[in-house]
Amino acid sequence: MSRITELFARLKSEGRTGMIAYLTAGDPTPDATPGLVAALERGGADLIELGVPFSDPIADGPVIQLAGDRAIKAGTTLKRVLAIAAEIRKSSEVPLLLFTYLNPALRYGFEKLAVDAKAAGIDGCLLTDVSVEEASEYVSVMRAAGLDTVFLAAPTSTEARLALVAKYSSGFVYLVSRTGITGEQTSISDLAMPLVQRMRAHTDLPLAMGFGISTPAHVAVFNGKVEGVVVGSAVVRQIARDPAGLEAFMSSLTQPLKAVAIS
């Protein structure tokens, strides 16, 4: 069983919704990332998405774009992110999901990436711009190496597409709460909850909700409704503003996730 699957089994037995934290690896420097991940873990993060910076991140808003620019300038490459993962793995069993775009993975080579990522302690992979139609080779290579493949489901996805997302995903399915790019929002889109219900009809996999979730109040909305909540841009912004306060910030976000049976 993968670390990701184990995590969601444990969350289920504890009757609680998990906290998934995204950060751009290498922002502000590659050396800083393991310490920031440790702070997120102490603050209550159950799973870490390690963002690999890409020069042209079409799905990301300005906060993550700028973090990516900083990370690239600081010398962060996919290879370096795998080294960061190995460093984190020396002292932590937190599940790690590699989160990036296709081109860096293509350039690295799927086969080599699968082997090297597994060896570095990575548990799964999400490539934002790989649609299920283009996914078969990628999925078979990653799965053969024992890595989970997570795909996005969106409010605009048709039933036929949700079925394909279910088919190609393992570990969990990442639900996009609204149409839009990554970034903080003042309120939660009313497109989010209907998507949870629609996705449940296609899969028994755990569901995690992300995009635009940035405050304890937002987190509370999804508590008990989905198996995981993803906070990304708000974490990245906190790291840019006050990295020393990251643990406390993460704690404030996980506060609403008290044990509540998932309805």
Next chain:
Amino acid sequence: MIATQPDAGGHFGPYGGRYVPEVLMSPLEELQRTYDEAKLDPDFQRELDDLLRNYAGRPTPLFYARRLSERLGGAKIYLKREDLLHTGAHKINNGRGQALLARRMGKRRIIAETGAGQHGVATATVCALFGYDCTVYMGEEDMRRQSPNVFRMRLLGAKVVPVTSGSRTLKDAISEAMRDWVTNVSDTHYLLGSALGAHPYPAMVRDFHRVIGLEAREQILAREGRLPDAVIACVGGGSNAIGLFHPFIADEAVHMVGVEAGGRNMELGQHAVRFAGGSPGVLQGTRSYLLQDDDGQIALTHSVSAGLDYASVGPEHALLHDLGRAEYTSCNDADAIAAAVTLSREEGIIPALESSHAVAEAIRRAPAHPGKIFIVNLSGRGDKDINIYRENLPEMDAA
């Protein structure tokens, strides 16, 4: 025999496809459905033809550049005068077509990216004509160097949004337009301006520009009684080139030459020569040749011509390249400017900087090919580039 249509997933051999965030998959499917239906609808074709003829000014002439050809003493050079179209470039062919599709989808807000500004102007123009709300994303650097077009767009009622990320050129404008589209999919159509991006854009944009090659084929047969020996066009994203090439693909004796921007030199970051200087990868929705570094980060590019200053190239060109059906060469900044001066002085035609790259290739090639016939796509006129020509030709201002 080369397949002239992509497969159901939009693949041209190993290239093309649909690589976008999940949010955009359904709108792309909707666009494809709408386009497939429209293609078979005689009313759509009739309306498109009427607009192209009576609004845009089609057919465009095929002009024999006699003085230039005779001076070079080799091939006969014909110019396909897309520069004479309304708004001054071929871009209007595609703008028209997609505006009609937007209406079929009930979308009244249009967004677009632009490099040189020609596609932005074409988009702003059709939006004025159809009464659509129009937003154009343009790199800050391109806004500076193509300022006349920025004002034209604003005069036409469009909102021009400066893009300050990355290299502040075409690539970054496309990313920003995609972000807008992801956010506003329900009421917005993304009027992509080249034969690029996710399926169905590469084939659809090509189809809207095929009229260039279809007319040129008929015109040269009427004029010379035979097909040309070579067709030559500049290649940024590659829409004017694929529009000219496509109707000639089955005519194996017709040599097809795409001209990329050689920029300052062949060092990575100083040019936009994707074939000789790049390698396959995925950018902005499609798999094609890319200028990238060893880690898969997209490289910066340079060309004096904003319309050719892009790190990737349309996927159908990638296939034609690999099959050897088309040849891709490059022309540097200085040669493009020199060709613009030559064409201005020999034929009284000031070409766009983009098109000057194709003219330069014809000038280079013609002397060695006496008795041959070349068709060069003069894809745009040079008015928008006057400031850049002035900067590069200071001696003319001083005279």
